[in-house]
Amino acid sequence: MIAQDLKSALQELCPDLEERDSLDWPAFNCPIAKIPELAQALRDERDYNALMDATAIDNGVDASPRFTVVYHLFSTKAATYVRLAADCESDEEPSAPTLTDLFKSANWMERETFDLMGIRYEGHPDLRRILMWDEYPHHPLRKDFPLAGFESELSDEEIAANTGVKVKPAPMAGGPFVAQQSCFESKREPTAKDESWNEAKEKPEK
């Protein structure tokens, strides 16, 4: 089938390639340094000529490897997708090679992943934040970043002084009232998630 055919072709380039569990399209795990090579092979030999999505998953603060970068390649001729995933080697300073030379769409998508997850892309021509402002210190999509956010400095002091705008965490009154993902039945009902602080009580220093 397509997946087997792809797998054997890609394994010639990268013997460490494995199949990744996927409910739909063929998906492969590979070492992170091999991503550009495999993406190029998929683009040039298999007509997966468009990079539709480049993102990352945070596997949890205690997981190792912590970050997994995921790419979705699309073939305009066959209208099929393939998923490529790789674990970042470092947990504290995750990095990945850039695909900007192969696909121009990688430019902005890697900037977004850097902005929200903190993954540095080596070789990226212009790696700066895209959705948050440039001097924002945190990476919001990481699992250790709370939903309400942290207090942080607004970059321009003059604007902050004139408008009185502050970057404060969202008023959550004890955290979002949501169901959490844990195995205990009692925790899976909606409860206030982060009960350590609210508008009346300050967030305890970590």
Place this chain on the structure above:
Amino acid sequence: MSTETTEYTSPDAAGKTAAASQEFETEHLEVSMGPSHPSTHGVLRLNLELDGEIVKMCDPVLGYLHRGDEKIAENMTYNQFVPYTDRLDYLAPLANNAAYAMAVEKLANLEVPERCQAIRVVTSELARISAHLLGLGAYTMDVGALTVFMITFTEREKLYRLFEELTGARFTTSYSRIGGVTRDMPDGWTDRVLNFCEEFLPLLDDVEALLTRNRIWFDRTADIGIISKEDAISYGLTGPNLRGSGVDVDLRRDAPYSGYENYDFEVPLGENGDCYDRYAVRMEEMRQSVRIVRQAIAKMPGGPFYAEDATKIFAPRKDKVLTSMEELIQNFMITTEGPDMPEGEVYFEAENPKGALGFYIVSKGGGVPYRMKIRGPSFNNLSILEKVCLGGMISDISAILGSLDFVMGECDR
């Protein structure tokens, strides 16, 4: 068409004089166009470096509408997230609702009944008409043709009334649920939709008469903002922008979902990849959408509008919930914990009016996704601005932005 950006040579006398006399020492002017600018369609900011009227550098700054949807999705059950999908491409909320529901149903490997699929097709195509009408109206208004704005918005008003009758809200409809839609179509709604289609096509002809062979429109949009095929694919453009450049990809036809294989429709293609072609593609897409709506209503199957046997996913009927214990428990579990989803990951893209709206959902079981990446088509559509605005004039930027027809809601999420 040449893929290199060429220096703009202004045809007027002043331009010639200025170019000829090299005595003037000029500097490039750095201007920030937006975020609050009538022409930038929402909160988009363009950092421009200008040499007179000519754009030397264009750097879009995004994030003014960033609301953290992906972070919020990690804390919401799958049904709780539906109102957030309304606000992605807020010009076509019904299409986003359907795309999201289909992505989660793919995760659950759930087949929805045919009636639900047909309803989703009708609503998505009406949403497509609505989004294209607004995009067209705003585009022509920025370029200067104000009458078109009036016509298109009157038509949209009729659509809003139809949406309100169907879903309860004109605008942010939150119509789909995982496994179906919220409610069935009211009596006579399909007749009103067909009436709308009948009234709409002649008005679309009026708009065409105003624009398509209009000398001024042609001058403002033809050969402006040319995007080559290779660039379009490389920059990740999708939807009418990609088809305007001549790349024949339409997910409704090539990777059909929700019963699109049962309907007969054509996919318009552009040739040159300029602003005029993108406008023409959208105009024709609206006519094809009417065609699809008519077919879908003619073939509308009977039956349930939600997956009745998906008892762990779709909340049961209210009268059963209030009287029967099993349905009560099901309702409770689905509402509090969320629909019971298997572990795994899926990526699903739907052909939305602005392009391919993709959802990458990583689930570790349970009712709340572990990671949800929303691939907003406008994000990739905008990435080409850095290249396509160079060498043109500021007034061309209005034409280009309008022709790319992006929405900051799905760009920033």
